[in-house]
Amino acid sequence: MRISEVARRSGVPATTLRYYEQLNLISSTRTSNGYREYGSEVLERLSFIHGAKQMDLELDQIKWLLEVTATGTCTNTRDVLHPLLADRLREVDDTIRRLEELRAGLARSLDYVATCPDSTRPCQSECAFKALT
Incomplete structure (x- = not known):
């Protein structure tokens, strides 16, 4: 071809x-x-x-x-592929955990920012990201 x-x-x-x-x-x-x-x-x-x-x-x-x-044989391939996929799955689980933590922090920050009262004072960085700590 x-x-x-x-x-x-x-x-x-x-x-x-x-x-x-x-x-x-x-x-x-x-x-x-x-x-x-x-x-x-x-x-x-x-x-x-x-x-x-x-x-x-x-x-x-x-x-x-x-x-x-x-x-190699199918058995050999399986024996090589299994730990590789298991490691990849652990990496994905870690990424999901970190993303869930990030999502929760962003949601808290969004809620905090949405309820900030009006003010004529200069805004400071901890105001916007206070909910992340």
């Missing part, structure tokens, strides 16, 4: 396909006139990359996982 067909069938833009090729996530051969030719396996790799990106994995992690799946 040429790059335009891979892009059409996968939904991945040609610019991204070229970038993935630079990172050795996918590969192609060149025809005599310089066109990229991809094998049908590229669609499977792109599907894998898409799934890994949905888990917010970084491209270097995805490259490593592609190598593991290419050279």
Whole structure:
């Protein structure tokens, strides 16, 4: 397949396909006139990359996982993938906790600012953010 067909069938833009090729996530051969030719396996790799990106994995992690799946068994892949996903889940849980704390602080601050009485005095920073402490 040429790059335009891979892009059409996968939904991945040609610019991204070229970038993935630079990172050795996918590969192609060149025809005599310089066109990229991809094998049908590229669609499977792109599907894998898409799934890994949905888990917010970084491209270097995805490259490593592609190598593991290419050279290992399903059991080996599972044993490598399980701790990686468990770590990612812990990171997401930590982020959610921090965002919930931020949300609560913003809500308190918003309530405080909304009920501030009118004043002709100069405002000080602790006035707006007093509820955060």
